[in-house]
Amino acid sequence: MSSRAIVVERPGAHRLVTRGTPTPGPGEVLVRVAAAGICGSDREVYDGHRDAAYVRYPVIPGHEWSGTVAAVGEGVDPGLLGRRTVAEGFRACGVCERCRCAETNLCTGGYAETGFTEPGAFADHLTVPARLLHLLRDDADLRAAALLEPAAVVAAAVRAGGLRPGERVAVVGAGTLGLLAVQLLAASGPGELVVVDPRGARGARARECGATSALSPVAAESVRGSFDLVVETAGAPTTAASSCLLARRGGRVVLTGMFTEGAVGIDPVHLSLSQLEVRSVFGASSAAWGDAVRAFGLGLIDPAALITHEFPLERFGEAVSLVGGGDPKTGKVLLRP
Structure with missing residues (x-):
């Protein structure tokens, strides 16, 4: 054959x-x-x-x-x-x-x-x-x-972020990873779930997936320092740095986007003064795969x-x-x- x-x-x-x-x-x-x-x-x-x-x-x-x-x-x-x-x-x-x-x-x-x-x-x-x-x-x-492979990456990010019920969450980027992140995070009981993306159509799609609101990067400047957890999914040149600015003092940031050389670095002064916890995700572990497959089977994503x-x-x-x-x-x- x-x-x-x-x-x-x-x-x-x-x-x-x-x-x-x-x-x-x-x-x-x-x-x-x-x-x-x-x-x-x-x-x-x-x-x-x-x-x-x-x-x-x-x-x-x-x-x-x-x-x-x-x-x-x-x-x-x-x-x-x-x-x-x-x-x-x-x-x-x-x-x-x-x-x-x-x-x-x-x-x-x-x-x-x-x-x-x-x-x-x-x-x-x-x-x-x-x-x-x-x-x-x-x-x-x-x-x-x-799509369970990108869902597993998102599950790894949710594990790393340690979301607690009722927390304020921002997702930066509304591509495949971002929209899957919105779906999985929405099932975890956030108090607020905001998506940041420059494309209005993607923002509307994010609300359909469970986001409470969608903001452009310019509009998001008004809510800097507001979020307990920020999940970055875009991998754009500026989104690692901007994601850290969205987090509250003592907040958590998880980077899932694949960045290329030339991306804007995270300001170490802001990092230290805000006592941020920053994690990155490379692919997904076996445990994260298990989370994604279970969520899929239960209809959570x-x-x-x-x-x-x-x-x-x-x-x-x-x-x-x-x-x-x-x-x-x-x-x-x-x-x-």
């Missing part, structure tokens, strides 16, 4: 290849991909802007995905066949100090991640270690489940509401060009093999 895949040979060059269906090795499963999301980091891979230490060309991208177990390798429970599933992207070693402390996203055994250094889900099939699977309900919407475009593999070039294009009407873009 044949299987197709998008291969990015080098920055700016991709092709759709037909190959034999991959065979799962010992401890692995073969997954038939149902849907795969395209995110900003996939666009970075395509454009050649991702740090060289975190990509290996040629590569089959695709780290946000869902699917069904189609075959199992040696030593894997055959009861997994036919199960709907997602899987962690980091191929953590499981034995280093960070892994043993449950920080699998910070594994020191060497960086390896589905869709960046290992074949990803912009394909009909992919193989992954069975130990990384997070099984879904039999009636799970696989189209929506493709609705990833499907964020999907605006769907394309077959043959139209990958058109699909990836939409991501990061600046059109506020473009939400999550999916490939559907």
